[in-house]
Amino acid sequence: MSTGGSAKIDAAYAYGGPAAAIATVERNFHVHIDEYAWVGLRGLIKLIDRVGGVDVLVTNPVLDDEYPNDINGGFLYGYMRIAVLPGFQHLDGTHALQYVRSRHNDINGDFGRSARQQQVLLAIKAKASTLNAADLPDIVDTLKGNFKTSMGLDRVRSLLGVAEAFNLANVKQIVLFVPTYTSYDRGPLYGGQSVVIPHWSQILAVTKANFP
Amino acid sequence: MILRRIAAILFFPVMLAFGSGVYLYLGTLKSKVVQERPQLPTVTKPKFVLPGMMFVVQEGRLFKLQGGSFTEIGPAGDWSQPTLTPDHTRLVAVLRTGFSSDLYLLDLDGHVLKRLTKNDSRYIDYNHWAFFPRVSPDGQNVVYSFDSPKTNGVDLAVWSMPLNGAQWQARRWTDPYSHSGGDVSPIPLASGGLLFVRHSIDPSTAVHSQIYYQNRALALAKPLTAEADNCSQVALSPDGTQIAMVCSHGKQTATLEIAPFNGSALGARQVLHEGGLYASPAWSPDRKALAYFAPTGLSGPFQLWYLALPVAATPSASIAPSPSSSASAQASATIHPTPTPAPAPTPVQVTEGVDLSATSPPAWY
Numbered sequence: 001m002s003t004g005g006s007a008k009i010d011a012a013y014a015y016g017g018p019a020a021a022i023a024t025v026e027r028n029f030h031v032h033i034d035e036y037a038w039v040g041l042r043g044l045i046k047l048i049d050r051v052g053g054v055d056v057l058v059t060n061p062v063l064d065d066e067y068p069n070d071i072n073g074g075f076l077y078g079y080m081r082i083a084v085l086p087g088f089q090h091l092d093g094t095h096a097l098q099y100v101r102s103r104h105n106d107i108n109g110d111f112g113r114s115a116r117q118q119q120v121l122l123a124i125k126a127k128a129s130t131l132n133a134a135d136l137p138d139i140v141d142t143l144k145g146n147f148k149t150s151m152g153l154d155r156v157r158s159l160l161g162v163a164e165a166f167n168l169a170n171v172k173q174i175v176l177f178v179p180t181y182t183s184y185d186r187g188p189l190y191g192g193q194s195v196v197i198p199h200w201s202q203i204l205a206v207t208k209a210n211f212p
Numbered sequence: 213m214i215l216r217r218i219a220a221i222l223f224f225p226v227m228l229a230f231g232s233g234v235y236l237y238l239g240t241l242k243s244k245v246v247q248e249r250p251q252l253p254t255v256t257k258p259k260f261v262l263p264g265m266m267f268v269v270q271e272g273r274l275f276k277l278q279g280g281s282f283t284e285i286g287p288a289g290d291w292s293q294p295t296l297t298p299d300h301t302r303l304v305a306v307l308r309t310g311f312s313s314d315l316y317l318l319d320l321d322g323h324v325l326k327r328l329t330k331n332d333s334r335y336i337d338y339n340h341w342a343f344f345p346r347v348s349p350d351g352q353n354v355v356y357s358f359d360s361p362k363t364n365g366v367d368l369a370v371w372s373m374p375l376n377g378a379q380w381q382a383r384r385w386t387d388p389y390s391h392s393g394g395d396v397s398p399i400p401l402a403s404g405g406l407l408f409v410r411h412s413i414d415p416s417t418a419v420h421s422q423i424y425y426q427n428r429a430l431a432l433a434k435p436l437t438a439e440a441d442n443c444s445q446v447a448l449s450p451d452g453t454q455i456a457m458v459c460s461h462g463k464q465t466a467t468l469e470i471a472p473f474n475g476s477a478l479g480a481r482q483v484l485h486e487g488g489l490y491a492s493p494a495w496s497p498d499r500k501a502l503a504y505f506a507p508t509g510l511s512g513p514f515q516l517w518y519l520a521l522p523v524a525a526t527p528s529a530s531i532a533p534s535p536s537s538s539a540s541a542q543a544s545a546t547i548h549p550t551p552t553p554a555p556a557p558t559p560v561q562v563t564e565g566v567d568l569s570a571t572s573p574p575a576w577y
Contacts, residue, residue, distance in 0.1 A: 052249075053567075055489055055511045057464055059419040059442075060411035061393030063359060063366040065337060081311035083341050086396060086411070086421065087445055088458070088466065088489040088506075089570040090513045105366045107391035108417045115417060119464070126511055177417040 002027055008193065018148070035150045041071055041101075043146025045093030047124070050142040051131065054096055054123035058086045062116075064102040071097075096120055110196075111177050118173050128163045136160075174210065176203060250513045250567035253282035260518055260562045262576075264497050265320075267294040267303060268516065269572040274305065274322055277516075285322030293572045294318075297347045297375075300577045304328070304345040304354055304375075312339040315356060317375070328354065329379045343368065347375060348400035349452075355385065355398040355406065368394030370408050372429070385429045389413070395424075399448050403475050404428065407455070409444045410435075423457060425476050436478045445492055447573065448473070449499040456493040456502055466490050468504065470521070484519065485556060491570035497577050503562070505570040513567035516574070519559045 001007055002023030003015045012024035022033045039047065048054055062084040069080040082098045084091075091099060100120045106112035131139070136157065140147075149156070176182050181202050186194040253268070253275045261280035268275050272290035276283045290308040297304070302325065303318040315328040331340035345356040354375050357368035367390055373382035385406060388394035392411040399407040405427045412420050421444040426433040437443040443459040455473045460466045467486040472479030484502070491514060493504040500521055505514040 053513065055507060057460055057466075057489070059460075060413075060421065061357075061368055061396060063341065063368070063393060065362070065366050079336070081336060081339055081341075083313070083343070085343060085571040086393065086409075087571050088491040088514075090507070090567060105391055105393075107365075107413050111417055112413075112419075122464070123511075130511075175417050180416075 007191070008195065018150070035155070037149040037151065038147065039143070040146040041097060043143050045071070045097050046142045046146060047139070048091070048093035048096050050139060051124070051127045053090045053092050054120060054127055055088065056091055056096070056099065056119060056123050057088050058084055058091075058099060061086050062099055062102050062105070064098075064104045066104045067098065067102055091120075096123075108175075108177065111175050115173065115175050118175075122168060122171060122173075125163060126168055128160070131160065133157050133160060172210065174206060176206075181206070251565045252284075253277070253563065253566045253568070254284055256282070256563060256565055258282075258516075258562050259564060260560045262496075262503065262518060262562060264577055266494075266503065267296075267575040269294065269569040270567055271569075272308070276320070276322075285320075286318060287322070287324065292569055293344060294575045295346050295573075296575045296577055298349055298351045303575065304347060306343055306345065310339070311336055313341050313343060315342050315345050315354065328373070328375070337362070341368065344397050346399055348372075349402040351375065353400065355400045357394065357396045357398065358382070358384075359394070360384075365391040367392060368396055370395050370398040370406065372400070383429055386410070386426065386433065387430060392419075397444065397446055399446060401448075401475065402452055405476065407436075407446055407448065408433075409446060412439070414439070418462065421460075423455070423478075427476070443469075445490075445573070447493045447495055447502075449495045450497060451499060454495075454499065456495065456504075458490045458493065458504075468493060468502075468519075470502075484521070485559065489514075492573035494574040494576050503574050503576060505568055505574075506559075508561065508564070514570040515564060515566065516562040516568055517559045518562050520557055522557050 001012050001015060001020070003012065003020050009024060013021040018036050018038065022036060025031065026033055064082050066079045067082045069078040070076050082102060084095055084099045100113065100117045103109055103113040136153065178184060181199055182196045183199065184194065185197050186192065253270055258277065258280050262277065266277040268277060269292050272292065273284055274286040274291045274294055276285050292306045292308065294303045294305040301320065303320065305316055305318055306313050307316055309332060312331040314331050316324055317326040317328055318324055329342050331342055333339050341359045343357045345354050347354050352375060353372045355370055355372045358371040359366050359368050367388045369384050369388050370386040371382045371384050373379060386395045386408060388410065389412050392413055395408050395410050397409045401407065405425060408424055409421050410424045410433065414420065420439045421442050422439055423436045423443050423446050424433040425436055437459070440462065441459045442462055443457045445458040447456040449455070453473060454470055455478065456470045458466045459469055465487050466489065468484045468490040469481050470484060471481040488506050491505040493502045495502060502519045502521065504517055504519065506517055507513065508515055
C-alpha cells in the first residue's frame, strides 16, 4: 500500500481515497495513471438507465441467495435473492448491476464476475458510441453524487472521440483464471485473508502475446 | 432614452427567438438513446399483423396481441413467461414476488384460475424460483425449471408436476451441473421425453449452453448440439418435427437456426440469420414462420420480429445418427451436422418503440 503495509489492492482506496489507490497501482505495476473516474453502484444503475439500458448475452442463469441488499438502504450487511435469466436481453440498470455484482453461485467466483463485468462494460461502451457531447449535461446530472473524476468536462468530451474510434470487434477478453494464471491462497502471510496469487510467467506470456 | 426603449422592445423578440432557437437546436443534437423511452404495447400499432393470437410480456405486464392490436391482461404484478395449454384455452405464467417466483394458471383474459406452486417463505433461504413453464402435449403435466435441491449451490433443475395436482407431487427430471445456473427451457415431448438447455463451465472459465434430450426422469441426458456452438432458447414446432434455436458460438452475437427433429436427434441445421441479438424464437401455428425478439439495429430495447421460413426449410432433411450419450464436449462436438446455408429470408419488424421481455418467449397459436 502507498499508505504503508500490505493488504488487498482495493483496500488502498478505502485507506486513502483516489490518491492512495493511484499511488499503490503506480508503485506495484510501474505504470502511470493519468486520470481516474469512480462510479458508485447507484451511479452505474442510473448511468445504464439514462442511456436506455444495455444489451447483453446472459450466458447462464445467474442465481444468488446471498446478493448484497445494500442499495436501497436498510441493513448494510443484509442480503437478498436474485435471478437473472439467460439469453440475449435488454437489461436496465438494476438488473445489469445484479448481473455484474453476483458471485456466490458462480463456480468461477470472482473470475466469473470479472468476465461478466467486462461484458457489461463493453455493452456500455457500445451504447456510449451512440452518445455525443450534447448528451453530457444529462449524463452528468444523472450521475450527480455517484461519480468522481479528476477530469474536467472538456477532457471527458475529448475522450468521447476515443470511445467512438475503437472497434468492439477488435476487443479480446482475457480472464486470468485459476489454475493456469493464478492460484488461491490464504493464511497468516496474508493476514488470514483469501487471496489470489499471480503466476507471473504465464501472465507475462499472455500479456506479450496480446500486446506485442 | 426613448430610442433606447424602442430598441430594447424591438430587439427583445429577436433575442428571445435566438436564445430559444439555440436551446432547441442543441436539444436536437442529443442522441436518441438518451431521449427515447419505450412505450406500452397498447399505445403502439404493430407494423405487421400476425396471424392468430400471441402473448408477450413487457416490464412484468402480460399483453395479448390479436388482429394487429395489443390488450393488457392479467392482474398487476411481475409476470413473465406465459405459455399455452395444448388446447389453447389457458395460460401458465410465472409471477415473481419478493425473493421467489410461482407458477399460475390463467385464462386467456389473464384471470387467475389457480396458483400452482408456493415458493415464498419468510426465511430467505427457503424461497425458491420457478421459471420456464411448459405444459405437456397431453395437458396432464407442467414442466418447469426449479432451484431445488439447494444442497450444492443454487441451480435450476427441470421438474414436472401434474397440472391439476399439487406441488408435493412434483418430480425432478434433470441433474444440472453445480454452480452453472442449471437447466432451463424444458420442452415436454409427445413421446414422454424432454428437450432442455443445459449450462456448463469449462476449465478455462468459458460458459456453455447446449440443447439436450432426455427420455425419462433422471436418465442420462444426451447433447444434441456441440459445446462450442452455445445453442439455447430451443423452440419445438407445433407438429414436433423441427426445432428453432439461437446459437452464440461464444460470441456476443448469434445465429438463428432451425433443424429437423425426429423425437430424439437433430438433422442438418439451417442458419436463417446471423450477426444479431436474437432471443426466444417461437413457431407460427402453421409452422411456416418464426417470431422472435431482437433490437432494431445493433442495440436497444427488444422488438417483435416475424420471419417467414424459406420453402427449403421444411423438414425434409434426413436425421443424423443418434448422438452418443456422452456428455463430454469432445463427443458432442463430433455428432452434429454442420449448419447448411439457406437463402436468407427477410425478417419483418412487427413492433416499434416497445421493450418486450426477451426472456419470455412468445406464446402463439
